[in-house]
Amino acid sequence: MKVTFLGTGTSQGVPVIACTCEVCTSLDFRNKRLRTSIHIEVNGKSLVIDTGPDFRQQMLRENIEHLDAVLFTHAHRDHTSGLDDVRAFNFKQQMDMPVYAVREVIDQIKVEFAYIFVNNNYPGLPRVDVREITSVPFNFDGISITPLPVMHMRLPVLGFRIGNFSYITDANYISDETMDLLKGTEVLVLNALQREKHISHFNLEEAIAMVDRIKPKTTYFTHISHKLGLHGEVEKELPKGIALAYDGQQIDVA
Ligand SMILES: [Zn+2]
Ligand SMILES: [Zn+2]
Numbered sequence: 664m665k666v667t668f669l670g671t672g673t674s675q676g677v678p679v680i681a682c683t684c685e686v687c688t689s690l691d692f693r694n695k696r697l698r699t700s701i702h703i704e705v706n707g708k709s710l711v712i713d714t715g716p717d718f719r720q721q722m723l724r725e726n727i728e729h730l731d732a733v734l735f736t737h738a739h740r741d742h743t744s745g746l747d748d749v750r751a752f753n754f755k756q757q758m759d760m761p762v763y764a765v766r767e768v769i770d771q772i773k774v775e776f777a778y779i780f781v782n783n784n785y786p787g788l789p790r791v792d793v794r795e796i797t798s799v800p801f802n803f804d805g806i807s808i809t810p811l812p813v814m815h816m817r818l819p820v821l822g823f824r825i826g827n828f829s830y831i832t833d834a835n836y837i838s839d840e841t842m843d844l845l846k847g848t849e850v851l852v853l854n855a856l857q858r859e860k861h862i863s864h865f866n867l868e869e870a871i872a873m874v875d876r877i878k879p880k881t882t883y884f885t886h887i888s889h890k891l892g893l894h895g896e897v898e899k900e901l902p903k904g905i906a907l908a909y910d911g912q913q914i915d916v917a
């Protein structure tokens with residue numbers, strides 16, 4: 664399995680528009696973060712988790728020429744607003760794009776992208792094949808995917824586990840039940856927003872404490888704010904086995 668970080672930034676991205684802080688003005692490419700999303704290549708299939716506002720740019724940057732499905736974690740705009748651009752894959756692959764999400768996310772997408780769901784066959788519209796999931800593990804073309812229910816303040820969000828790889832973005836609480844589902848995971852991706860406490864995301868200290876409990880071999884932090892600090896500086900203080908993810912980073916998972 665090959666995982667590519669398409670974006671590792673929080674909802675505003677980094678740099679933030681009109682911000683002149685040292686992170687937003689840094690020339691280090693690792694301080695430039697598009698909105699959080701990953702691409703997974705597994706068993707010859709190509710999946711993305713979330714289609715944020717930078718989806719088009721991310722597909723172009725990583726030369727992704729084929730996409731088999733989209734999985735949604737939750738319906739916040741920084742994770743869904745690029746959905747329109749699956750059109751390109753509709754045209755090229757001549758198929759409706761399978762989109763996996765829980766009922767509440769599907770309902771929200773049908774409101775925000777109402778034009779996609781009207782019955783008028785306009786040829787330029789994106790075509791999605793919505794597939795409702797719950798917290799029960801499901802199968803996509805022979806790939807077993809385990810949803811990881813977490814809380815994002817009061818909003819239920821799904822992480823996903825595929826084999827030894829687990830991905831959790833937008834959380835500030837992980838239940839004991841989900842901790843059980845994470846057992847034995849070798850590579851973990853987890854949100855770590857900033858240093859200060861936040862109402863709906865783990866901050867750096869809380870994310871490190873979660874890693875101590877989950878005990879994966881390797882962890883990558885994502886959904887990062889400019890307030891976390893310079894990539895190179897923050898990395899120096901992280902415990903062994905933990906790194907900050909950066910846009911374009913690729914990892915192989917056994
Ligand atoms: Zn988010
Ligand atoms: Zn800034």
Ligand SMILES: [Zn+2]
Nearest residue numbers: 737739815833
């Ligand atoms: Zn969110």
